[in-house]
Amino acid sequence: MSTSGKGPVGVEFVDLHRHFGTVRGLDGLSLAIEPGELVCLLGPSGCGKTTALRIVAGLDHPTSGEVLVGGKDVTGVPTNKRDMGMVFQAYSLFPHLSAADNVAFGLKLRGLGARERRKRAYEMLELVGLSVHADRYPHQLSGGQQQRVALARALAFQPSVLLLDEPLSALDAKVRVQLRDEIRRVQLEVGTTTLFVTHDQEEALAISDRVGVMNAGRLEQLAAPAELYSSPASQFVAEFVGLTNRVPAQARDGRAIVLGDQEVPALAGSVAGDGLALIRPEAIAVEPDEQGTATVTQLSFRGPITQVHCELGGSELLVQMASAEAQQLTLGGRVRLVIAPAPVLVVPA
Amino acid sequence: MKAWLRWLILALFAIYFFGPLLSMLDFSTKKNGGGRTGAAWKALVTDEQVRHAIVQSLLLCVATVVLMLVLLVPTMVWVRLRLPRLRRLIEFLCLLPLTIPALVIVVGINGVYAWVNYFFGYSPLVLTFAYVVLVLPYSYRALDASLSSIDVTTLAEAARSLGAGWFTVIVRVVAPNLGAGILSAAFISVALVLGEFTFASLLNYQTLPVVIDLFGKSDSHVSVAASLGTIVFASLLLLLLSFAGRRSRGPKGV
Ligand SMILES: Nc1ncnc2c1ncn2[C@@H]1O[C@H](COP(=O)(O)OP(=O)(O)OP(=O)(O)O)[C@@H](O)[C@H]1O
Ligand SMILES: [Mg+2]
Numbered sequence: 001m002s003t004s005g006k007g008p009v010g011v012e013f014v015d016l017h018r019h020f021g022t023v024r025g026l027d028g029l030s031l032a033i034e035p036g037e038l039v040c041l042l043g044p045s046g047c048g049k050t051t052a053l054r055i056v057a058g059l060d061h062p063t064s065g066e067v068l069v070g071g072k073d074v075t076g077v078p079t080n081k082r083d084m085g086m087v088f089q090a091y092s093l094f095p096h097l098s099a100a101d102n103v104a105f106g107l108k109l110r111g112l113g114a115r116e117r118r119k120r121a122y123e124m125l126e127l128v129g130l131s132v133h134a135d136r137y138p139h140q141l142s143g144g145q146q147q148r149v150a151l152a153r154a155l156a157f158q159p160s161v162l163l164l165d166e167p168l169s170a171l172d173a174k175v176r177v178q179l180r181d182e183i184r185r186v187q188l189e190v191g192t193t194t195l196f197v198t199h200d201q202e203e204a205l206a207i208s209d210r211v212g213v214m215n216a217g218r219l220e221q222l223a224a225p226a227e228l229y230s231s232p233a234s235q236f237v238a239e240f241v242g243l244t245n246r247v248p249a250q251a252r253d254g255r256a257i258v259l260g261d262q263e264v265p266a267l268a269g270s271v272a273g274d275g276l277a278l279i280r281p282e283a284i285a286v287e288p289d290e291q292g293t294a295t296v297t298q299l300s301f302r303g304p305i306t307q308v309h310c311e312l313g314g315s316e317l318l319v320q321m322a323s324a325e326a327q328q329l330t331l332g333g334r335v336r337l338v339i340a341p342a343p344v345l346v347v348p349a
Numbered sequence: 350m351k352a353w354l355r356w357l358i359l360a361l362f363a364i365y366f367f368g369p370l371l372s373m374l375d376f377s378t379k380k381n382g383g384g385r386t387g388a389a390w391k392a393l394v395t396d397e398q399v400r401h402a403i404v405q406s407l408l409l410c411v412a413t414v415v416l417m418l419v420l421l422v423p424t425m426v427w428v429r430l431r432l433p434r435l436r437r438l439i440e441f442l443c444l445l446p447l448t449i450p451a452l453v454i455v456v457g458i459n460g461v462y463a464w465v466n467y468f469f470g471y472s473p474l475v476l477t478f479a480y481v482v483l484v485l486p487y488s489y490r491a492l493d494a495s496l497s498s499i500d501v502t503t504l505a506e507a508a509r510s511l512g513a514g515w516f517t518v519i520v521r522v523v524a525p526n527l528g529a530g531i532l533s534a535a536f537i538s539v540a541l542v543l544g545e546f547t548f549a550s551l552l553n554y555q556t557l558p559v560v561i562d563l564f565g566k567s568d569s570h571v572s573v574a575a576s577l578g579t580i581v582f583a584s585l586l587l588l589l590l591s592f593a594g595r596r597s598r599g600p601k602g603v
Pocket of ligand 1: 020025026044045046047049051052
């Protein structure tokens, strides 16, 4: 199944500002989503993710700036003419309609005949694995099932853009993981350009083609998940995505010296001179060594990996390593820390 | 609590509620010389004046309910979705009739009704306009409660994103989910209209309560029969509506 005829379109935010009185919900957001791509907007609470999404949907209007869909400015187009499917954080199925009728709602508005609607509604429910519950009412469905129906409803009329605002945040952890993978599978299948808003970084990294990290109404970085993780463009991104250690460092000529004598490449955007290197917990290796300068202060077992806390010169470092390797460590034992030669970001101390 | 005490309280309440009703039934079927007769009840349909009043009052109920819903539902939904700042004002306006005695309103609108009669003809049905104002506070409360129980904003936004215009949002998405509120607003309006006396009497319209009062002076058997009839009718309606309210989630076609 693909978006018939129309083909996927790109979406572009051009210097969006949205002011609520003195609060700057969006403060110059620019971002381009490629046709057929799934982009997650990720950021802390209140950074403007929902505001951005609502502006794309036409449910809110920018103070200045514009939204381009397929190269055309849609700023003045009302929501019901924008041709965008939307899945909300709150349960939004129409309580008086069955699952199938909910899915068929958008088709009915587009004048499709009853038989055609029914057929298409079943196809969509099939796609989200719920065709057996087609005749159930929303109050007879679980939260996860309701969100699946909502997804089917949003895609049934083959919208040019799919928008999701934290669709999984009301669900429990296990369902959340299942459903996010399902959303990604369905999205790849229909090929609709998709904007997904979340504050859950794991979710964003798992399903996106690219992740846009937002902070205070602006975009910090837009990059593929792996790149975002390995080459954060700013301190905010490095610290928001994944865990980091701050280790004193001297940077010069694209190199950084950390832990006295270890040299690693420094990322673009690093400061020169004295600073703090932001180092991922898994980029540090811990080796038992009687002459080592660090001490193991805590070992916490997390299944396949173990988190090791080490104390070094008065500061605490977090290390993640395979549990099998961590077995040779003892609490209070002396260890040596070795930094992997992956590039690090050095920020002002 | 002891069982006998519970039964005693129940019995006292039963006597309190049903005593007067049974007395009314007794009185309305009593023959003047002794014995029983259904003459008073028969008069409800055979007496031209009573029958006319009953029909007019029922029509008034329907007209009031329809006009009230047509005015109130879209307004309240619209205010909630688009003009939340006006909500307090609308609430204040809707509750206002509650604070003004009916008598005062009647005196005030007496002059207006000269014009109403001029434009719409002389029929008790023109009372609809006054009655809509009268039932406003109660219907507002009922509708407001049921609007608060659903997430109107999200439902409306979902419908809009699916391509629905505002009319479709209100008629096909919000209204069907206000079932309980619409029913209770309708019921309370019917009950009020069936019992309203001040407006009708002072504005000189022959509605059922006015005619009941009239007969109270000439043939009190008929008047009591009509009163009891009204009470029974309203109670049946209440039962029916609460039954329908519970089943209002029935399936609807695609
Ligand atoms: N209607 C509004 N009136 C006033 N301020 C608003 C309004 N909507 C959003 N804001 C403000 O704009 C900023 C961005 O809000 P937004 O809802 O977009 O955040 P978010 O990133 O979606 O956060 P969350 O993860 O908590 O959902 C916040 O500071 C918020 O307080
Ligand atoms: Mg939000």
